[in-house]
Amino acid sequence: MNFSNFLLMGQETGLIVVxxxxxxxxxxSTGKTAKWFYPLSIILFSILTxxxxxxxxxxxxxxxxxxxxxxxxxxxxxxxIATLLVFLQSYRWLNSKEQSEEKGEFFIITLxxxxxxxxxxxxxxxxxxxxxxxxxxxxxACLAAFNKHQEKSAEAGVKFILISALASAVMLFGLSxxxxxxxTLYFNDMSLTVLNNPVTIFGLVFFLGGLGFKLSLVxxxxxxxxxxxxAPTSVxxxxxxxxKGAATFALIFALFKVFGSMDIVWQNIIWxxxxxxxxxxxxxxxRQKDIKRFFAFSSISQAGYILVGIIAYNAQGMTxxxxxxxxxxxxxxxxxxxxxxxxxxxxxxxxxxxxxLYKSNPKLTLVMMLSVFSLGGIPVCVGFFSKxxxxxxxxxxxxxxxxxxxxxxTVISLYYYLLIILAMFIxxxxxxxxxxxxxxxxxxxxxxxxxxxxxxVGLVSGIYSYINSLNWVI
Amino acid sequence: xxxxxxxxxxSTLMFFIGIFGFITRxxxxxxxxxxxxVLNAVEINFAAFNRFLFPHxxxxxxxxxxxxxxxxxxxxxxxxxxxNAYRKLGNININDASKMRG
Numbered sequence: 001m002n003f004s005n006f007l008l009m010g011q012e013t014g015l016i017v018v019x020x021x022x023x024x025x026x027x028x029s030t031g032k033t034a035k036w037f038y039p040l041s042i043i044l045f046s047i048l049t050x051x052x053x054x055x056x057x058x059x060x061x062x063x064x065x066x067x068x069x070x071x072x073x074x075x076x077x078x079x080x081i082a083t084l085l086v087f088l089q090s091y092r093w094l095n096s097k098e099q100s101e102e103k104g105e106f107f108i109i110t111l112x113x114x115x116x117x118x119x120x121x122x123x124x125x126x127x128x129x130x131x132x133x134x135x136x137x138x139x140x141a142c143l144a145a146f147n148k149h150q151e152k153s154a155e156a157g158v159k160f161i162l163i164s165a166l167a168s169a170v171m172l173f174g175l176s177x178x179x180x181x182x183x184t185l186y187f188n189d190m191s192l193t194v195l196n197n198p199v200t201i202f203g204l205v206f207f208l209g210g211l212g213f214k215l216s217l218v219x220x221x222x223x224x225x226x227x228x229x230x231a232p233t234s235v236x237x238x239x240x241x242x243x244k245g246a247a248t249f250a251l252i253f254a255l256f257k258v259f260g261s262m263d264i265v266w267q268n269i270i271w272x273x274x275x276x277x278x279x280x281x282x283x284x285x286x287r288q289k290d291i292k293r294f295f296a297f298s299s300i301s302q303a304g305y306i307l308v309g310i311i312a313y314n315a316q317g318m319t320x321x322x323x324x325x326x327x328x329x330x331x332x333x334x335x336x337x338x339x340x341x342x343x344x345x346x347x348x349x350x351x352x353x354x355x356x357l358y359k360s361n362p363k364l365t366l367v368m369m370l371s372v373f374s375l376g377g378i379p380v381c382v383g384f385f386s387k388x389x390x391x392x393x394x395x396x397x398x399x400x401x402x403x404x405x406x407x408x409x410t411v412i413s414l415y416y417y418l419l420i421i422l423a424m425f426i427x428x429x430x431x432x433x434x435x436x437x438x439x440x441x442x443x444x445x446x447x448x449x450x451x452x453x454x455x456x457v458g459l460v461s462g463i464y465s466y467i468n469s470l471n472w473v474i
Numbered sequence: 475x476x477x478x479x480x481x482x483x484x485s486t487l488m489f490f491i492g493i494f495g496f497i498t499r500x501x502x503x504x505x506x507x508x509x510x511x512v513l514n515a516v517e518i519n520f521a522a523f524n525r526f527l528f529p530h531x532x533x534x535x536x537x538x539x540x541x542x543x544x545x546x547x548x549x550x551x552x553x554x555x556x557x558n559a560y561r562k563l564g565n566i567n568i569n570d571a572s573k574m575r576g
Contacts, residue, residue, distance in 0.1 A: 134544045138548060142551065155563070165509050169516060176520050183527060183528045
């Protein structure tokens with residue numbers, strides 16, 4: 001065996017080292033030293049995140065099941081940034097009386113799911129993709145059931161593990177037929193032998209169904225709202241951004257690398273999926289009363305936008321999708337930072353808890369406003385530019401009808417995003433309204449990063465052209 | 475001579491019986507058992523395809539082996555989560571896990 005292959009797995013190895021260090025620190029830090037555990041994990045993970053931006057070697061490892069290129073490194077960096085932001089906003093929840101014993105578990109389990117997502121992104125073989133997906137989703141179920149004192153959290157855990165096991169079983173059934181049709185599971189070999197025959201289409205549909213569960217596309221979205229509501233808020237943020245981003249990257253690589261020659265088939269499927277996803281996600285979001293459920297449906301409709309980028313089967317679509325995920329990381333996590341701040345202060349997650357927030361906490365309101373504007377696609381915020389690039393990519397593939405439907409849906413989505421603005425600025429506060437409070441320093445740093453991201457990523461045009469310049473075919 | 479089609483019919487039947495059980499069963503443990511049926515159907519598929527169509531290589535067999543190991547891990551985690559739910563809800567009936575709806 002050639003151990004030099006591990007040199008290509010730089011980020012994965014770094015992540016495992018961080019997990020092991022945190023594991024021992026968690027065991028040996030008791031009593032007085034326990035309060036240093038949180039800053040230590042933040043610092044270690046920030047170092048890992050920064051190190052990800054150093055230039056990395058490209059190539060294939062282990063006979064071609066693992067591939068790393070500048071594009072996969074960038075994708076992992078995006079996932080790293082998102083995870084760091086989730087860690088920053090979880091400080092107060094982890095130090096509450098109920099959770100203070102389980103701080104170490106939260107970090108270690110989360111980082112192991114992140115490792116699984118790295119493997120998903122770098123996979124060049126369907127077995128690797130499957131192992132990565134399971135490494136990501138099994139610990140995520142534990143995270144959803146993390147709050148031992150809440151009935152809702154236990155329920156969310158059960159729902160998540162059963163549905164995600166079913167999803168991976170359905171995906172595997174599709175993979176078995178793909179294997180039967182082509183005789184190999186390596187992306188590179190499959191792309192040479194892929195033929196537009198019924199067995200392959202059957203396998204492709206089941207594969208898309210399995211990944212659709214992870215991405216929460218509409219026929220497979222039923223778990224999303226319940227799990228998002230029941231899971232602890234930091235875990236919900238992680239699920240809605242990092243998990244979804246990794247599934248998107250895996251999907252886009254699988255479709256572009258393996259099924260490139262049968263693009264007419266999957267473009268048709270994805271066209272319908274994205275139209276249904278965006279429309280139903282928007283319509284259900286309007287009637288939600290709970291803010292976590294609201295953002296669950298909002299994230300469903302955002303997944304539909306991601307598909308619009310994937311449907312343009314070219315380099316521009318790839319760039320637009322990755323850029324969209326980057327924008328979505330900052331926009332959505334800013335909202336979740338505010339939600340977790342309000343929830344930790346008042347214990348409430350209803351939209352009514354945000355009534356009149358402007359009078360008591362103007363700065364939080366500002367962050368929430370920027371996030372909501374960005375998700376809705378108002379100019380200057382990054383969400384506008386990411387939507388614009390997605391539409392341009394779809395237009396380059398000639399999908400004008402799809403763009404028309406999606407733009408109509410953007411107007412609907414503005415309506416319900418503005419409901420939050422309405423609650424925060426115009427509605428009168430309830431009697432038990434959230435009083436003025438100061439959130440902790442970590443959460444404030446996280447919000448600052450999100451706000452800078454929302455305002456700067458769109459205006460600094462170099463970021464888009466940088467993503468565009470990366471090569472992703474090895 | 476047992477042909478490939480026999481294996482495929484069995485595995486497809488198992489797959490859909492598993493899906494049917496997943497939807498109709500009331501106990502979480504029974505749902506988990508149905509899931510095992512689905513996953514085992516997949517492993518039969520991989521082994522049969524490998525044996526009959528590509529006998530000179532072992533990729534499908536390896537996938538089946540990895541699948542069995544991962545399924546075991548999945549069952550362990552699911553059982554742990556079901557025990558946790560049992561402590562909170564008092565039973566493991568799927569219908570009682572319906573606090574959240576809307």
